[in-house]
Amino acid sequence: MTAEAHPALAFHLTGTRPDGDASDPASLALCPALLRNFLDLRELRYDYPLVLVDTEGEAAIDSLCEIVNRVLRSIAPRGLDGERVRRNVLAVESAIRDLVSTRQDLLLSAAFDEAADRQLARPDRSAEDRELLLKDIVRARRELGADGRLVGCGAEATRAVVEHIFRRVERQRSRAAFLQIERAIHRLRGLLRCDDLRSRDGRGPTALRNAVGTSFESELDFDKLAEYLPSTKAESRLPRERRRRIESALAVLEGQRFFSPDGEGAYDFECTSCREALDRHDQRLPAMVDLARAIRVAELELDNAYCAEIHDPYLASFDRSSLNSQDASLFPAYLVDVDGDGIGPEEKAALIGALSSNLPFKILVHTNDVFREPRIGDDGDFGAWNLGLARMASGLGSAFVVQTTSSHVYAVRDGIAEGMTRRGPALFRTAAGAAPGHSSISPYLVSASATESRAFPTFIYDPAAGEELSGHFELDANPQPERVWPVSELSYEDCDRQRVVDDLEFTVVDYLAADSRYARHFMALPAGDWDASMVPLAEYLGGEDADTTGRVPYIWMVDRNEVLQRVVVARGLLEAAKRCERDWRSLQELAGVRTDRVRRLIEEAQREWEKQSMGQGEIAPNGADESPTSLDSAAVAAKAAGNDRSPDEPFIETVRCSTCDECVNRNNKMFRYNQNKQAYIEDLNAGTYRQMVEAAEACKLALIHPGKPWNPDEPDLDELMRRAAPFI
Amino acid sequence: MLGFPNQCSLVANGERYAVADYESGVPRWCSGCGDHGILGAFQRLCRDEQLPPEKTVFVSGIGCSSRFPHYMRTYGFHGLHGRALPVAEGIKLRRPDLHVFVNTGDGDCCSIGTAHWIHAIRYNMDMTVVMHDNQIYGLTKMQMSPTTPKGLKSNTSPRGAYLDALNPLTTTLGVSNVSFVAQAVDWIPSLFQEILSQAFHHKGFSFIRVLQRCPNYLPTLFDSMMHEPSRTLILWHEQGLARDPELARVYDRQIEHDPSDIARARELASDLEVAPVGILYRNEQVPCYEDVRRSDQLQTPEMIEAALNEEFDNFTVEPVRQAETAEGE
């Protein structure tokens, strides 16, 4: 068979079509078959619109759908009544979606009210219906919870979410830092105030008069009172050097401009280029160093731990290199909002620099166009930079990375918050489905299919998550992460009007088929021209070793009349598909996802192992030569040590001494306390055998063993030895 | 302390506190009094933990045992009878950076201070409380206390105490939010030391009842326990005290007890024949009141003054004018 004789093959191989051919998806208004059911978003309940919640203590991002679910859980009972409540509230939810699709900056509460009014005003409702609806609406409204701005899934959605989370985290950070600094100021001032009170002036007539206030002013003679107050000793005043140190730290703390009670400092920490952020950071470094130094002094002074010999030189040489990661977590982070579609080489270099630093740069690189068509001078085709940036950043090892499309931003909101909270750099690589070629499909659907097709997988890379690399990557937000391409059911009616359900993979080529800029890489084929050489694209791509010569890959699309079409894919596009597949597989590997391949390998290894161990007989049981536990041996050793003692020698079981003072009160030269304040015999010659025996009798725990007398001239030894006998 | 993690990697001064650095004055307890041993254990704890004396407070009520703060060279508050706990709570609330310890007697805690005790357990504030239980009022010269055993004669129960004693362990274990309960005896110092250390490290209200000898008024009270090791049951566990083979030579009744098992703890605590020694119960999950109520609001003296003035503005105090009074009469 020659290519000429087979137009589909010819198109596949060359990408050229006969003159006047208009069988491309754009001209025929084709839509990838699996997307067909989602074209009308009004019929769907999905994460959007999102709610950017301002209320502290509540989750920063919520989703309308989740909120309504929560409301329904609390107000809609089972049964018919509940059904009605559900229907009514869901109608309001749907009306809110409508509102958000045309208006911006709506608050959830306002949108709810407006949507509810619209529902109530519908002419097709009976008076009774309306009354019940009103009742349901009022109850639902009460349960709404925290308010916030609504965002739809447009080009700006991810930016709005990332910015919102950043500002909330930073406001909290700034407020906490402000409070800590205020507390330090307050307590340092307290130290100075105490010192002032001890000064001559502090005890002088004026200070005393001020302390008493005006009510009894006339009753007291403050000059006399001042005379009576004892003057303070010089050593109870703060040393001059210490006072000066506290005052200068106080001045820095009081003058700082990074933080304020409302969480907003004097500096601007948001900009649109990494270069600029690095410059700003450099300019502010001296002020940061001063503040960090003052905090160190405050800590030491308040802990009463300042030691001039150590800390004077330490603080004298304190500079930018002395700032550590804890300082980084104290100071505000930078939000850099880089335009991913227009980024130039200089900014790219600054971006890499920022991401590999340990500075708190939170960098959002947003792109509207995931698969931009190659331009002259671009480094790579099909947006290689766009697709590879996040993975490259994860390779740097220092940055927290979140990659997501706008459709999946809700699913990774916790990851975004984590990246913001961490002290080091973070990259938020986001994409919206707002490329020019996709104008006929809603941005939500475009971005969801960018994730679904592995064109722009969603992932989180946490550089600090555990020892193993696989623990650092999280792919859970992707559909069917263990597969190469996710599979969905396609149900249709065949020519015999029978319902057929097929499993269909959704690949990056399906995603590109919906982009009119790539239409020329596709050709729809009339059913009459279908033949056995045609293979579904996923199969074509999947057969790594298979011979694809003479094979024509196709995908399924649906036309305006809801008829399924086989659409042949030009070979040129398969490069992009293969690269996506390769990238996705390597992500799976990095994340330790148990793919089919991995599972197969494990099974093989297991079989092999079983085969080998069959002939080898029993494995020796563990611990056959069990040795006595250390506990037992310790006990034995202890016992032995106890028996070693000669009964003739006076002795105290010091470790059991309960510090009752009985012996040391009798003779504190013979009996002494050790560093643990437990008694031992210090000097036998400092006391008598009588004292020893009496101490033994007094010791309630019988820890004193008097031994034999050491001075044969002591009187009454016989009697004493008789009394000592029970304690020997 | 500032809320900033302390960033000075340099140790302020190479000096370490020794036991002697925590000693203050000569204790006025009778010789042989169990309080001496408890004092020694606390001084060792402070040394082992290197607690800065200026960051440490001992609070007590009234009683022999409550003289404790005088003998510690730290901050101290020798308060009112039965009121050690509310004072300690106030300190902790205002100065969460301080290490707060409470010493209270059986009279102080289980008689006049009972209401405070019960609520302090429930508040679960981070402090270590040792109840010196000599089962008698020592300071006021041998009067019956709530823990005095039934039948024991004292100056206020000359025919013997009529009622069964109150059990401080089961009582504590019965209060909501209880988070740490242990029992020690002053005559086994190594166990008390270990229990004290674990109580100190527990975040929350750690309650240790110590059976404490009063050789002056009840010289033989604990004799049977001291002479019959089988009346002591030592509790060990991975999460509690380690097994001590040295001690096992004398005290051979030792069982494994999981301190998270409150039902078993209550059972063990109810046994009046055999005294459990060790950690009966521990739960790290109970929130502390000072954390629950922690406010971000900085309270400066100015703000406190303003708030007080606002309160005072609710009242009018009219000065009694001499002339008018005279006229009225």
Ligand SMILES: Cc1ncc(C[n+]2csc(CCOP(=O)(O)OP(=O)(O)O)c2C)c(N)n1
């Ligand atoms: C309000 C008040 N009531 C009574 C007393 C008298 N008082 C002083 S100490 C004490 C009992 C102390 O017993 P305990 O707490 O067991 O301490 P111990 O002396 O046994 O260590 C009493 C009733 C007091 N000081 N204040």
Ligand code: SF4
């Ligand atoms: S009376 Fe009892 S409790 Fe008080 S000091 Fe003496 S021995 Fe200790």
Ligand SMILES: [Mg+2]
């Ligand atoms: Mg008592």
